[in-house]
Amino acid sequence: MNINSWVKIILDSLYDGVLIADSDYIVRYINPAYTRITQVEAEHILEKPLTDTRPGARLPYVIKSGKQLLGVPRKVGNVEYIVNMVPIMENGEIIGGISILNEVNDIYKLTEQLKQSTMTIKKLETRMKSIEKAKYVFGDIISVDKKSLDTKNLAIKIAEKGTNVLITGESGTGKELYAHSIHNGSKRQDGPFIAVNCATFDSSLLESELFGYEEGAFTGAKKGGKIGLFELANGGTLFLDEISEMNYGLQAKLLRVLQENTIRRIGGLSEISIDVRIIAATNRNLEKMIEENKFRRDLFYRIAIFPINIPPLRERKEDIKPLIDYFMNQIANELKRSINISEDVLKILYNYEWPGNIRELKNTIEFAANMTDDYNIRVDHLPKIIQAEGIKKNLIKLKPLEEVAKEAEIAEIKKAIYTYGDTVEGKKKVAKALGISLATLYNKLK
Template sequence: MFSLEFDLNTLQTIPLFNNIINSLHDGVLIADQDGIVKYVNSAYLRLTGVSSRDVLHKQIEEVRPGARLPEVLKTGKPLLGIRRKVRSIEYIADISPILLGGKVVGAISIVRDITEITELSGKLKDFTHKVQELSNRVRQIHRAQYDFSDIIGSSPEIRKAKTLAQRAAAGDSPVLILGESGSGKELFAHAIHKAGPRCNAPFVAVNCAAFSPQLLASELFGYEQGSFTGALRGGKMGLFEIASGGCLFLDEIGDMEYDLQSKLLRVLETGEFMRIGGTKPVQVDVRILSATNREISSLIRESKFREDLSYRLNVIPLTIPPLRTRIEDIPLLVDFFLERLSRRRGKRYAVSPPAINILNQYDYPGNVRELFNILEFAANMSDTGEIMPKDLPILSKVRPQISVRRALTAAARASEKDMISRALKNYGNSVDGKRKAAGYLGISLATLYNKIRQYDL
């Protein structure tokens, strides 16, 4: 008749058997078909905190209360992943039957220490919580500050721009915002994101003209530890990763270095990139909004901007009108800015009619940004809170003939619109017809398309 105890005794006479079993990091307990413990190794004793004389040749249920081994002896089915804890040690037991000729003659329990894993799991949960907190803080830092109600104006030009921007906001396509410096391109970018489907995700803005090519690359794509001298320990997450799920606003995109444009194009086409010094691709899901005050078509002709990148960025072109073309918006903007200054300073400000007349005559090369600068200067110079002509820094720059020049400019625009309308009528609205019309007018096809949008033809 088979004796498990006899076979274990025989095994233990084999040279190195005990050394091999006792060198295991996992604990081993063997019991016969009656649940009598026949063998334990040193790891089992260490993990469970018992001595060999406490368990050997004794009923398993007596020395290990709650043991599941008898259940395995009874059913002949293994039990895996049983969690137990003794004092500060946590372990998992896998119990399997020992079969001979289809009959259960004993059971073996393999015990694995998971104390360190449990501690690491707890630390991982803590770190995950901290990462989530930091992620929430990042979302608070990188979020859109303005919406369409912050875009002040009632002129046809600004209403047309807002309408197009609101339609663009509803989708997920790239938007290229064109306009002079200070015209409000970033304001429109904020509003588009805030009104779009990604509004609860980050809005990250970066000025491409403010960094050297190398520094801009590290800002956009991040870097791995040790990738270059001065790299932070642990590396750095790039703005693409921070903006993932939301929008990345690339201001002054026309100033981006040519070689870096290739890397940007790859991200737009594949949705992935590699950190500087990295070897693993990083997947991102980002909507791109970009802006420039430069003529992209001219940059392409000068080989300073990639034409294929322009196709990716310029899916929805949005032109912001300069302030000099929407004079009727100046009083509204003045009221808005003076209200802001009044709240900030705790003092009421107003503009006298003569001062408004001067403001209406100025050309504003710096656009809305310059108007606010003028008003802030005037508020500081005002003795009473009512801004007079003498308080305006542009007083010496405004001449009566300016209003004449404005009339001439308006007449020139009307004449240009009429010429383009006639050319289109003569040559047709097909692509070939527009190309012929552009040749007749002596302008590029891209300029013709811009004029068609400008004059709503």
């Protein structure tokens, strides 16, 4: 393989490194740029097999296989470069191979870094979207009773209005369910839904969660600062659960945000404008808290323009049976088997007061289903506290002890006979195991 002198002149003056080897992998040519990039001098490599001088080289593979290798990254000392390797063909035969080395410059490195960062941002964005989605829609809210139907219809209307909302109701009445559904039933449904429980943070932590902070805002502040939930919720909904637990000072800052529609990060100078709908929830009586100077009246009026009060379960009893069916269905689907509940249990559950509301009902059904052997829920499977209420209301009758003892005896004898058999020999063993005479056993069997 000869390299023409004018071709050689051209190759010698290229900025990219060039190495040419023949079909025996013998290096026939390198240009000065090759030496500049790899630090390999011509005398150490020319006319020698590449496999000896550069054992890690991939060009021999390219020459052997006829397949090109492009964009292979390499590094010598501080110099990074990218190698493109292609076979040299003549009349359909491989007569050698050529490597072209492109030194990686700063712009290339920056481009790579930029690509990486863009990818990271993309990943974070998709993750954010999947986390910050409201889970429930109005269709998930079971309501049959007139009272709860009214509540739900009001919430559907308010959802569309887009105003701030205050949801009140006892624990377990479904406030969170409503908050999600209101977001999903509003024009903001494609925007973020960010939920924060005000009771889980102390006041300074809650402030930095909500508003974010600039780098160095306080000792312990993260490098690069932190974006606040208001900013994250921009274009969507911020759900402030248990808002009664927000301290008085922070309430004033929240009010300011609602008036100005801007926030300032802690330690920050600029105002950031935001467009966020607030849904607040509480199981406490805020009016009473206002009287006690624990909740700001002005803030209350800002968020409670359209209050939604979810009635306790005991005031909408017609929801009880549909909810039981709903929760039983969920369990049946999970277990892939049928599950039943007796009429007297239904009656007890209907008459119970449900201080823990729907959450308590849900837990009760799950508890009772777990207590059964055969997924037929009977009175005995109910939590003791509900049974006690049933007894007081005369829905469950306590049995005379004599009857209880008789039932227990029958059960035990049945078990023993099942074990030892219904023969004369078996019965002897049964009597012995139960600590009675054979005559007594026969008596009882009658």
